[in-house]
Structure formats: structure tokens, C-alpha cells
Amino acid sequence: MHGRVKVKSTAQQEEEKRKEREKKLKLYITARDACFSKRKEGVLDDDALQLTQQLLSSNPDFATLWNYRREILMHMETVKNEDEMQKVYEAELSFLESCLKMNPKSYGSWHHRCWVSTRLPRPDWARELSLCDRCLSLDDRNFHCWDYRRMVVKMSGVPVDQELAFTDRLIGSNFSNYSSWHYRSTLLPLLHPESPDPPSPSGEPPRSSPPPSPQSHSHRVCEEQLLKEYELVRNAFFTDPNDQSAWFYYRWLLGRAEREEIISCVFVSREEERVAVAFSRPVNAQTVGLLLVLDGQLQRVEWRSVHPRFKHSPVWICDLPPGTISDIVNEHNLTVHWTEKHTHRDCALYTGRCESWCRDSATDQELFRSELSVEKTSVLQSELDSCNQLQELEPLNKWCLLTVILLMRALDPLGYEKETLAHFQTLKEVDPMRSAYYSDLCSKFMIENTILKMEYAEVRVFSIADKNLTTLCHLDQLLLVTHISLSSNQLEQLPPQFAMLQCLEVLEADNNKIEKLEGVYQLPKLEEVLLRNNKISTLADLQPLASCPKLKHLDLRGNPVTQTDNIEAELAELLPSVTHLLL
Numbered sequence: 001m002h003g004r005v006k007v008k009s010t011a012q013q014e015e016e017k018r019k020e021r022e023k024k025l026k027l028y029i030t031a032r033d034a035c036f037s038k039r040k041e042g043v044l045d046d047d048a049l050q051l052t053q054q055l056l057s058s059n060p061d062f063a064t065l066w067n068y069r070r071e072i073l074m075h076m077e078t079v080k081n082e083d084e085m086q087k088v089y090e091a092e093l094s095f096l097e098s099c100l101k102m103n104p105k106s107y108g109s110w111h112h113r114c115w116v117s118t119r120l121p122r123p124d125w126a127r128e129l130s131l132c133d134r135c136l137s138l139d140d141r142n143f144h145c146w147d148y149r150r151m152v153v154k155m156s157g158v159p160v161d162q163e164l165a166f167t168d169r170l171i172g173s174n175f176s177n178y179s180s181w182h183y184r185s186t187l188l189p190l191l192h193p194e195s196p197d198p199p200s201p202s203g204e205p206p207r208s209s210p211p212p213s214p215q216s217h218s219h220r221v222c223e224e225q226l227l228k229e230y231e232l233v234r235n236a237f238f239t240d241p242n243d244q245s246a247w248f249y250y251r252w253l254l255g256r257a258e259r260e261e262i263i264s265c266v267f268v269s270r271e272e273e274r275v276a277v278a279f280s281r282p283v284n285a286q287t288v289g290l291l292l293v294l295d296g297q298l299q300r301v302e303w304r305s306v307h308p309r310f311k312h313s314p315v316w317i318c319d320l321p322p323g324t325i326s327d328i329v330n331e332h333n334l335t336v337h338w339t340e341k342h343t344h345r346d347c348a349l350y351t352g353r354c355e356s357w358c359r360d361s362a363t364d365q366e367l368f369r370s371e372l373s374v375e376k377t378s379v380l381q382s383e384l385d386s387c388n389q390l391q392e393l394e395p396l397n398k399w400c401l402l403t404v405i406l407l408m409r410a411l412d413p414l415g416y417e418k419e420t421l422a423h424f425q426t427l428k429e430v431d432p433m434r435s436a437y438y439s440d441l442c443s444k445f446m447i448e449n450t451i452l453k454m455e456y457a458e459v460r461v462f463s464i465a466d467k468n469l470t471t472l473c474h475l476d477q478l479l480l481v482t483h484i485s486l487s488s489n490q491l492e493q494l495p496p497q498f499a500m501l502q503c504l505e506v507l508e509a510d511n512n513k514i515e516k517l518e519g520v521y522q523l524p525k526l527e528e529v530l531l532r533n534n535k536i537s538t539l540a541d542l543q544p545l546a547s548c549p550k551l552k553h554l555d556l557r558g559n560p561v562t563q564t565d566n567i568e569a570e571l572a573e574l575l576p577s578v579t580h581l582l583l
Helices: 010-040 046-058 063-079 082-102 107-119 125-138 143-156 160-173 178-191 223-239 244-253 377-393 398-411 417-430 432-453 496-500 539-547 567-574
Strands: 263-269 274-283 290-294 313-319 332-338 343-349 355-359 461-463 483-485 506-508 528-530 553-555 580-582
Touching (some): 010 063, 539 567
Parallel strands (some): 506 528, 553 580
Antiparallel strands (some): 274 313
């Protein structure tokens, strides 16, 4: 037995480790409490700085200690000269590097490094850029480092073409570097901006979006550079079709700017003495400067969104003072001013007319902000041909299928409708986990196609029955619709946005899965609601209907609520205006 090393049991080893951990914890807590005590007493000396360093070395994500450390450093600035502070901050940067080695994605360490670098009397930006290069070589998706790099580039004035070359190197070594693709999308518009639109033949300025900020993704890239980018990104997804990074960047390349911000529609009703205004984007009418002028006189009106849940909405309404426009023998001229955007829209209510409207005559391309759109159809067609070639090689690749759908919609949404539906069905089969997303996106596209088929000046009926819809969208485009048919779909609710249908008189929504009617709210013209074979189960679910003053006809057959005791009497109390009830 002599000369043999005694092997400790596992229990003994665990006990020793436990004691060691307790010892370290006690030391940490003692140092932490001492640090808090010093801060409370306002101590801002070298000892306090050393104490915070001791703690942050083991736990670099202790935000309070970084804050205390900055307080100490700012105090030092008041008592030391520039050369002394240069040495202090250089030492701070060295300490931060040790923290980043422990945790390369430490929020606190990167934030503090940014703070130190901006206060350094003589910063060495080349050194900081080199540090970013090293960190990104270890982890090219370290978004903390990417944020810091953008700050360094901005402060040091690194040329844009040099940063673009940097993304070339990273993407060349790893096509899956999503951060590099994203960074590239912020650099290209700066280095290769699209030329401004030439003036129209009439001499009027072209209708276009306002100039975007330098980092805005709505800022377009010149076509010559786009063609080069298409080639680069095609190489990426032909090399690895299943990697999503290049596909996302590709969709950005083919994207376009937002629509011009305008008042898209003004509707006025003589009977309700109400004005409804639709915008090209959700706004808060109470803060954007919305003014109503009637027959040359500014009106004191209170604008409200169509539903209490909305502070921002594309549709806003107001009530005119009683008697203002009710006399049918008088003609009235209205102007709605959007002062924030220096734009307005006029609307005339002629003699003998009960209502009137004026809406934007947007083209198909302008009406819906297609995710993929460029000026020349030939470019889009070429890209579609390339994706179709890849699809032949990879028929079940979801990224390729989705991109083909988006390209088809940019080229001809109505002409490619049949192919689009078939591709969506394939997507649901190859990517069942995202089936609900594809169903909602397909619903969105079908609604857009139906709106594009409508003749707004004459037809105010919107029918999209039996299309497997799972969601409703673009309801602000249906402000003037009087009759909507949503029957035989997969809808589970009529959302708050449904309240934008301010002219709606008849709602058909039989044979869905509807449980909630939240959006059927204060629709002033609604007279008939057909909800046969849905899933409305309680009287409370029907409460929104009580806010519709003209409701006369209600069909609830096939809903669980019809089995409720004394339902007919309950409904008579809840909806006294209903004269024709089917249960």
C-alpha cells in the first residue's frame, strides 16, 4: 500500500468543488457589496476602478458596474490631463479585450468599448477595425461586433468601397454570412445610387417617394450594379440552394421604394353627415395635421379611428355638425389637407347625391407594394427564368419556390395566379411547419388579385368566396364596398381592421370558422349579416353587432350560440333593430 496515490472518492471531489465555489462566491459578494458601498458614498478613485475591474473580469455583463466605472472615468477626466487620460483609456481598451475573450457577445463589454472609443483623445481606429476583423473571423454573426464596426467606420471615415470589399471577402468565404449580406444592402445605395427620375413630358415632377435616409433599404441601387449583384447572389443560391441568407438578399435586390404618401380616398355621406378619409399608410390623424375645409370654411371636427384599438390607422372618420350637408338640394365642396405631407384631396357632393367620393387612381404596380419589382420587365423575366431552372434541379426547395412566386407577382399577378396557387400548395407540403404562413400569404395575394379585378368607379361588390382564405388584409382598399362575400373560406375572425368598411351594407360570411366579430363595429350602413355555419358560441361574441344602428337581417343558423337557452329573447334585447332573425 505504500507509495500508492490515494484516489479520492467522487463524493469527496464534489464536496471540495462545492466548498471552492462557496469560497469564490463569498469573495465575489464581498467585493460587490464593497463596490456598491463605494458608489453610494460617491467614491470615484483608482481603488474603486480596480474593484470594478476585479468583478467585471469574472462577470462582464454586470451593467451597474459598467455604469459605475464610467462615472469614475468621467471624474478622472476632470483631474487628469489629455495625455494621462489617453493612457487610462488605452488601458481600459486592453481590459475590455480580456472581457471579450471571456464572452465575445457581451452586451456590456461592447457598449462600454463604444463609449471609451468615442472619448479617447487620440483614438486608433485602425486598431479597432482590426479588432473587429479578428472577432468576425471567429464568429461572422456576432451582431454586437457588427454594430461596433459600423460605429468605427462612421467615426473614422472608412471609404464605402473598402467596406463593400470587406463584405466581398466574407461572403466569398461563407455564402451563409447573413450579416455580411445585410451590411452589403446598406452600402450599395451609398456607392451606386439610382439616378433620379427624369421629369415627365408635361414638365410636372414625377410621382415618387420622398428621398430616403442614407441607410434606408428603400433607397434603390443603379441598374448596372444590380445586374452584377444578381450574378453574385445567383452563384450563392446555386451553390447552396437551401441556405436562406442569399435568398433574403435577393429579395431585397429586387425590391422597391415605398408608395408615395398620399390621401388615397375621401368619402362623404349626406345621410350620416360623416367624412371618411383613407391614407396610403397608417397614420395618427390627431397628430399629423389633418384639416377639413367645407365650402371654403375650416371645420372644427374631431377625427377618430374606425376602431378603439387603433391609434394609427389608414382610415379615419369625423362627423360634421348637424345640418351642415343634409339638404339634398345644395352642392358642397370638401377639401381634406394633410399638412404634415403638404398634400390634399378634394371631393364634391353634388345636388341630389346622397354620397360622393374621390379616390386615387393608382396603377396596379403602385396599389400594392410588391416585394419584388424593378423598372424593366426583361430583368425580372430573366430572374424568373433562372429561378425556374434552379427549381427544375431542386423541385422541393422552399426558398426557390417562394422566390418564384414573388417574381411572378411582380411580373403579372393575375396572369400567374394559377401557377402561384400550385406553388403555394407545394410549399405547404415541403415545409409543413410554415403551412400557416404560406396560407396567410396566399390569402393576401388572392385578396390583392380580387381588388385589382374590381372596377372601383362602378362596382362596389367584393366577392372572394371559396378561396381558402385564412386571413383578411388590405381592408382600407375596401372603404367604398357596399357588399362583401367571404363565404366558404377558413376565416376564424373578422378583425378590428374590418371596421374600415364604412360603406358596407351586406356581409356574407357563411361556412367559415368565425368565432369573433370584433371588426363589425360601428358600421353605419350595415343592414344584413349572414353568418351561417360558423363557431360563434356566446352572446358576448355578438356584442359588436349592437354598435351597427341599421342592422335588420341576421342569420346565425349552424352556430353553437343558437343552442343557448332563451337565445331569441336575449338577442332581441341585445339587437333591437333586427327584424329578421334566423336561428
